[in-house]
Amino acid sequence: xxxxxxxxxxxxxxxxxxxxxxxxxxxxxxxxxxxxxxxxxxxxxxxxxxxxxxxxxxxxxxxxxxxxxxxxxxxxxxxxxxxxxxxxxxxxxxxxxxxxxxxxxxxxxxxxxxxxxxxxxxxxxxxxxxxxxxxxxxxxxxxxxxxxxxxxxxxxxxxxxxxxxxxxxxxxxxxxxxxxxxxxxxxxxxxxxxxxxxxxxxxxxxxxxxxxxxxxxxxxxxxxxxxxxxxxxxxxxxxxxxxxxxxxxxx
Numbered sequence: 001x002x003x004x005x006x007x008x009x010x011x012x013x014x015x016x017x018x019x020x021x022x023x024x025x026x027x028x029x030x031x032x033x034x035x036x037x038x039x040x041x042x043x044x045x046x047x048x049x050x051x052x053x054x055x056x057x058x059x060x061x062x063x064x065x066x067x068x069x070x071x072x073x074x075x076x077x078x079x080x081x082x083x084x085x086x087x088x089x090x091x092x093x094x095x096x097x098x099x100x101x102x103x104x105x106x107x108x109x110x111x112x113x114x115x116x117x118x119x120x121x122x123x124x125x126x127x128x129x130x131x132x133x134x135x136x137x138x139x140x141x142x143x144x145x146x147x148x149x150x151x152x153x154x155x156x157x158x159x160x161x162x163x164x165x166x167x168x169x170x171x172x173x174x175x176x177x178x179x180x181x182x183x184x185x186x187x188x189x190x191x192x193x194x195x196x197x198x199x200x201x202x203x204x205x206x207x208x209x210x211x212x213x214x215x216x217x218x219x220x221x222x223x224x225x226x227x228x229x230x231x232x233x234x235x236x237x238x239x240x241x242x243x244x245x246x247x248x249x250x251x
Contacts, residue, residue: 002022003170003171003174004022004023004170004171005022005024007174008022008027009027009028014066014067014069015027015067015068015069015070016066016067016068017068019201020197020201020202020205021170021196021197021201022198022201023097023098023170023198023200023201024095024097024098024201025069025096025097025201026069026071026095026097027069028067028069029083029095029097031067032069032093032095033085033093035064036071036085036087037085037087041062041087043064043065044062044063044064044071045063045064045065046061046062047061047211047212047213048060049212049213049214049217050213050214052108052117052211052216053111054108054111056076056077057075057076057077057079059072059074059104060072061073061096061208061212063212069096070095070208071095071096072093072094072095072096072100072104073092074091074093075090075091075092076090077090079092079094079104079107080103080107081094081100081103081104082095082097082099082100082103083095083097083100096204096208098200098204101204101207102247105248114219115216116216116219116221116222117207117216118207118248119157119206119224119248119249120221120222120223120250121223121250121251122154122221141157141158141205141206141210142209142213144157145157145209145210148222149215149220152220154220154221154222155222155223156222156223156224157210157223158202158203158206158222158225159224159227160195160199160202160225160226160227161227161228162199162227162228162245163178163192163193163199163230163242163245164181164183164190164192164193164194165193165194165195166197166198166199166202167193167196167197167198167245168198168246169198169238169241169244169245170200173193173198178191178192178193179192180192182230198245199226199246200245203224203246203247207248210222223250224248224249224250225249225250226246226249226251229242229246230242
């Protein structure tokens with residue numbers, strides 16, 4: 001278990017009430033796996049609209065309602081994801097971790113290069129660049145997705161300033177080593193990551209929201225703007241980490 005997940009569990013900070021701190025959307029896979037093995041799948045919130053075909057496999061998302069831990073349920077062939085749990089000969093489960101999200105991205109794009117599950121730079125950039133999905137997007141993504149679906153418009157459905165608003169790396173946060181960012185609009189410096197969420201967690205939540213409610217079925221591209229990233233001076237040493245944090249960003 002990662003340090004950030006250990007910290008969150010030790011302090012009873014769960015995804016159901018405080019999402020996007022950890023890059024992972026399943027903090028306690030061991031507990032989820034035990035429940036799934038015990039046949040408690042009916043106690044999970046299931047999202048039929050999340051159904052996605054990957055060759056001979058069918059993937060959907062389920063959520064443990066009390067904790068908010070997300071899992072992938074796969075019927076058919078097992079997928080090349082980490083922490084595989086076999087529920088039967090043709091039924092499998094995996095935790096929604098950041099590592100699995102990136103592997104799933106490769107699997108989806110290999111099976112369907114035109115898929116719009118993940119942010120992309122395709123579509124009409126004149127409209128896609130509108131920062132509709134900005135700031136505390138964990139709450140209003142469904143509304144942003146509904147708007148895109150109804151209007152048939154590609155928009156920026158995830159937009160945050162990094163590291164001013166989002167933590168670019170949870171390790172310095174745990175070690176109390178976050179710095180400050182210049183914010184000339186108010187004439188002062190502000191703490192890094194002052195929203196208290198990680199850019200990976202926010203990116204992860206955006207993708208899972210679109211999967212759970214079936215937005216990917218519309219095949220409308222959407223963007224992710226990781227803006228205001230500082231360069232030069234004291235930020236030189238952190239540039240690689242800033243890039244890693246915004247790896248799913250389209251601009």
